[in-house]
Amino acid sequence: MKRIGLGGKVFRAVLWVAFGLFFMFPLYAMADFSTRNLIAGGRTMQAWKNLVADEALYQAIVISLLLAVFTVVAMLLVLVPTMIWVRLRTPWAKGMVEFLCLLPLTIPALVVVVGLRNVYLWVTYFFGESALTLTFVYVVLVLPFAYRAIDAALSSIDLQTLAEAARSLGAGWPTTILRVVVPNIWSGILSAAFISIAVVLGEYTIASLSGFQTLQVQIVAIGKSDGPTSVAASLAVLLFGFVLLLILSLVTRGRRRVAADPAVPTPAPSGVSA
């Protein structure tokens, strides 16, 4: 492996610092503003306390977190078996499924809301007017990102051979999917889940136009009267997203290392030295 010289190390350190400052400065500014006492001066944690003390904001946080969980669960239940089935049994349908999954990227949120109005008459008829009904829209919204993540994971394994090996050993389809395929595309599933959570926690347009009070809608509303609390909530969401991405990075890096490390020294076998 090529060694990096002193000049290279300095250049790398400068880049790290420059990019670190570029990305950290807005976060620092948000942290600074959210802890500033705008009336009496000095520092206060009141804005951060408001995240749980303000009932409306607290409810919005709970709803957004529930939406994220429901969206991830529904997305995985729909997408993972479908994609596995399409690859194994109906590969001719792969293009169509991909097109359908990527379609939401091309449709503006405003159009989605208008288009879904009639559908939501039925949704609210059956499920009531809870903000959690946004789950249905959000599942569609996260499809492009989740599809890409799971598709990449499925492409990295020999799905057909693994599934056939499991079947020949006596596993039914549910067992094959849950015990053989899913553990081997775990990094893709995690990526899809985390990206979906980030999308749901960042979504404003559809929730606002539909009149639901999610976290993002509340942040905008609070921002009009209580800037520090609004910024504290935004920063909390950002940090939550960073933590998710960090976990994703650590998990997938660990798995990549295992997968890409066939050169682990092994003692010669007792029989054939293969």
Add this chain to the structure above:
Amino acid sequence: MTNGVAVELNDLTRVYGSVKALDGLTLHIEPGELVALLGPSGCGKTTALRILAGLDEATSGTVSVGGRDVSNVPANKRDMGMVFQAYSLFPHLSVLDNVAFGLKMRGKAKSDRTSGAADMLDLVGLSAHKHKYASELSGGQQQRVALARALAIQPRVLLLDEPLSALDAKVRSQLRDEIRRVQLEVGTTTLFVTHDQEEALAVADRVGVMSQGRLEQLAAPADLYANPATPFVAEFVGLNNKVPAAVSSGRAQLLGTSVPTLQGSITSGSGVAMVRPESVTMSPDPAGTSTVSSVAFLGPISRVYCSLADGSVISAQMASTQARRFAPGDPVTVGVEPTGVLVVPE
């Protein structure tokens, strides 16, 4: 020891769109027998194996195992162990867990699973690697674990789908012998699919040569080698020299020699004799009408290629010590040993 059951493939046909992958294949495998299906890519041998495994469906025909029609039984209920061409170990499981997987699917207790899997790993000589993962094993080791995994469930039939094709030559021949040893030890009825003639002849009780979805010939290796029934089989088992010949009274005249004809040959008139390289003789002769064109050194043996007077090329296989006598451009006289040849119409 014979733990096997009889397998019957009856008039199997498999059509993909306009392609007929199997065209009325009928094959009977005796209990405990190892039959190799040999043929070039696309001849239908893997399709036949996959239909037997339940991983593909026949367009028509039936599959019977142990006298019971299993044509409509799903793959996971057929009780067949399979080793695939591609590495098929589950990457997230250790070697021991891989081998124990089939036992787990059968609801065996953990202690039984562990001891059963350990026994199979002993059988293939990989006990020392039981806690490793597939990514820590070589290709040969992975295929041996796959063999142990397939045998751990004590299958009624063992299916081997070109299990050696991804391995290098040395490992391939070692594992080939090991597969035969293990198969004889457990006595499971086995179907082995390969495109490698040497592999099929070395391990099988009987070899079936397939072409275009049909079984051209099914015979014991020595019989198949000595008496190929069709030109395709002859060429596939190494009779790849085509020499003009005249046939009369059950003998063929070729290269100035009279040799007996094999069953399936034309009975009279002129044709093309299919001669294997080891039956061709060659001697240095300044007055010879043939010329050595090249010499290929293959270790203990060599192949000497020679242009005949009519411009056709013939190859002779001989010990490398003998082949040293020849160099490109040397005039030689070419003959044929008096073994049987297959003579087909021109």
